[in-house]
Amino acid sequence: MTPRTATLIGLTAILMWSLLSVMTVATGIIPAFQLAAMTFAIGGLVGLLTWIGRSEVAKSLRQQPVVWGVGVGGLFGYHALYFLALRFAPPAEAGLLNYLWPLLIVLFSSFLPGERLAVHHVIGAVLGLVGTVLLFAGNTSGFAPGQLPGLIAAFIAAFVWATYSVLSRRLKAVPTDAVAGFCLATAALAALMHAALETTVWPDTPLQWISVIALGVGPVGAAFYAWDIGMKRGDIRVLGAASYATPLLSTGFLIAAGFAKASANIAIAAILIAGGGLIAAKDMVWKR
Numbered sequence: 019m020t021p022r023t024a025t026l027i028g029l030t031a032i033l034m035w036s037l038l039s040v041m042t043v044a045t046g047i048i049p050a051f052q053l054a055a056m057t058f059a060i061g062g063l064v065g066l067l068t069w070i071g072r073s074e075v076a077k078s079l080r081q082q083p084v085v086w087g088v089g090v091g092g093l094f095g096y097h098a099l100y101f102l103a104l105r106f107a108p109p110a111e112a113g114l115l116n117y118l119w120p121l122l123i124v125l126f127s128s129f130l131p132g133e134r135l136a137v138h139h140v141i142g143a144v145l146g147l148v149g150t151v152l153l154f155a156g157n158t159s160g161f162a163p164g165q166l167p168g169l170i171a172a173f174i175a176a177f178v179w180a181t182y183s184v185l186s187r188r189l190k191a192v193p194t195d196a197v198a199g200f201c202l203a204t205a206a207l208a209a210l211m212h213a214a215l216e217t218t219v220w221p222d223t224p225l226q227w228i229s230v231i232a233l234g235v236g237p238v239g240a241a242f243y244a245w246d247i248g249m250k251r252g253d254i255r256v257l258g259a260a261s262y263a264t265p266l267l268s269t270g271f272l273i274a275a276g277f278a279k280a281s282a283n284i285a286i287a288a289i290l291i292a293g294g295g296l297i298a299a300k301d302m303v304w305k306r
Contacts, residue, residue, distance in 0.1 A: 028248015060234025
């Protein structure tokens, strides 16, 4: 697999994650950790289905504790912190702090062996950050002192996801099939958190069940496998900068579904984010 192909596969994860908000809204009022447990279980099963006919692939789960720590810590740690942020802090501010992770990925990639952080990578990432700030600017409402823990959680979550993504490159020898195990372990931990903190609420309409399954198959399933391939074999700097398209695309899907309204801020943010992504991907797009 060429780096360009791996990068394109990684970009499909960004597209799938942009559907996360719409699909989550469609699931109804299922508690956060319960929804995480259900969808990560489905996501893990999606990975296991690809093992059919490949009996030797089960060996991919025989990894060192540090590999399981990075995999499960990244998936569960990030989502637990993000759910905590959404519980205690305003969604717009929490989302803005959380979306520092694309910029952090671009910056952290400079510490990887054989990687070089060029000026256009930084410019692209910064333009994406500015576009994201503008995207959330019309939704900010300030915060009270009691919301500080949520904001801190969102900030830490950004570092957790960026660290997980960049460390995936250092663990390049670990097959993507192992992500199925990480998803199932995350589902188990989320189920424990749900049992301790939440009251179970099952979907009560066919649409809600379909939305839960779709979440598990796509944004909380296939997306993690695609992201793993992109991080391990693709251009990590391009993927980091392009990740700023996630909130923009997510907003676009919410507008299309009638959950949000179009505005001038969104249009300008689209130009900044798309421009930043193209600048960061200059080497790949205009490669001879």
